[in-house]
Amino acid sequence: MPRARKLAIVAGALTLALTVATPPASGNGDVLVVGDSLEVLTSPYLQRYLPGVQLTVNAVGGYNSYQILELFEESYDTSQGTIVFDAGTNDNPAYPEILAENLAAVAATVGDRCMVVPTVHGFTVNGIDNTGKNRAVESFASSRPGTQVPNWAGAVEAHPELMQADGLHPIPEGADYRAQLIAQGVEGCLAYESTPTTRPNLEAGPRLAPVGKLTRRQVSIAEAVAAELARGIAVLMARSQLPLAAMLTMVSSYA
Numbered sequence: 001m002p003r004a005r006k007l008a009i010v011a012g013a014l015t016l017a018l019t020v021a022t023p024p025a026s027g028n029g030d031v032l033v034v035g036d037s038l039e040v041l042t043s044p045y046l047q048r049y050l051p052g053v054q055l056t057v058n059a060v061g062g063y064n065s066y067q068i069l070e071l072f073e074e075s076y077d078t079s080q081g082t083i084v085f086d087a088g089t090n091d092n093p094a095y096p097e098i099l100a101e102n103l104a105a106v107a108a109t110v111g112d113r114c115m116v117v118p119t120v121h122g123f124t125v126n127g128i129d130n131t132g133k134n135r136a137v138e139s140f141a142s143s144r145p146g147t148q149v150p151n152w153a154g155a156v157e158a159h160p161e162l163m164q165a166d167g168l169h170p171i172p173e174g175a176d177y178r179a180q181l182i183a184q185g186v187e188g189c190l191a192y193e194s195t196p197t198t199r200p201n202l203e204a205g206p207r208l209a210p211v212g213k214l215t216r217r218q219v220s221i222a223e224a225v226a227a228e229l230a231r232g233i234a235v236l237m238a239r240s241q242l243p244l245a246a247m248l249t250m251v252s253s254y255a
Contacts (some may be wrong), residue, residue, distance in 0.1 A: 016195065030054040030079050031186055034071040034191045035086030037061030038152075038178070041170060042086075045179035050186055064090040065102040074108055082189040083110055084182060088120040089135045089168070096132030103140045114189030116182060119153040123168060146192040148185035152178060 031053055033043060039059035047055055058075040059065070060220045065087035072085065088099045103117065117140065134153055141147040155177065156163060162174030170178055185199050 017243065029081055029082065029190060030056070030077075031082045032072070032075055032080040033057045033059070033084040033182075034075060035059040035084070036063045036068060036069050037091055037169060039084075039086040041175040042178045042182060045176045046183055053090050053186065053190075059086070062090060063087075065099045069102045069105055073109075076109065080113070081193055082114050082116065082186055084116040084186065086116075086118055086182070088130075088137070089122045091120075091122075091133060092129050092130045093122065093133060096136045096159070099133050100136040100140060103136070107140075107144060114148070114192055115144065116148045116150065116185035116189060117141060118150045118178075118182060118185070118254055121153040121156040121168070136138055146189065147190040148192075150178075150181035150185045152181060155181060195226035 003063060020195070031050070033046065033055060034057075035042075036059060038056070040061050043055075043057040043108075044060065045058060046057075047053075056075060056077075058071045060071065063071070068085070068087040076083070083106060085103065091098050098245050099120075103115075106115065117209070118129045119137055122130050123129075130153065137149060141149045159174070159177070162170050162177055164174075165172055
């Protein structure tokens with residue numbers, strides 16, 4: 001068997017051993033949900049539409065987005081890959097920059113983790129409606145690829161029968177409907193997280209070397225890979241005492 005092929009086989013076996021020995025990354029499918037009274041009403045229905053998803057909910061009625069940011073800060077864990085920031089209803093509509101500022105604060109903490117940010121349906125105050133707050137939500141989403149925006153404001157406009165007499169809180173059927181919207185946003189985040197963010201550049205590939213040079217290059221690459229994997233296996237053995245001595249013997253005989 002050619003030397004380059006033997007080394008490639010050993011390198012492949014060691015790669016498989018490393019894959020088995022390395023523990024999986026912790027649950028980036030976990031979801032944190034923070035919000036106000038709307039989320040208090042919505043969250044009991046969420047698990048129905050997100051079976052198998054680990055949900056952490058921290059919601060308090062009457063909270064504005066500053067206070068909901070505090071709920072986020074006390075509940076956030078790096079195992080949570082998706083953040084539902086359900087805020088803005090109790091913010092003064094004259095100051096949409098408050099919601100924008102708090103959304104930015106969450107994004108600064110979670111990095112490239114996916115966020116679900118529902119549009120806002122709230123009271124009109126002194127003739128000012130929630131247009132500014134929803135523009136802040138839309139602007140935030142456009143600045144962060146993958147951000148999901150369940151259109152709660154649009155749902156209320158289309159289905160006023162889902163609301164209580166106060167025009168702010170949903171009846172049980174409305175809360176269920178709202179949960180479906182947010183669950184769709186979470187599913188969008190989970191799908192986005194599992195999609196590769198980079199694609200190979202097919203037009204800028206390297207030129208192939210002549211056959212003789214390519215063979216020598218394969219040997220040197222395989223030797224380097226086998227040596228590097230052997231060092232990785234040695235570290236794993238020291239930590240976990242896995243029975244990989246036979247594989248290390250194979251590496252030493254071919255490298």
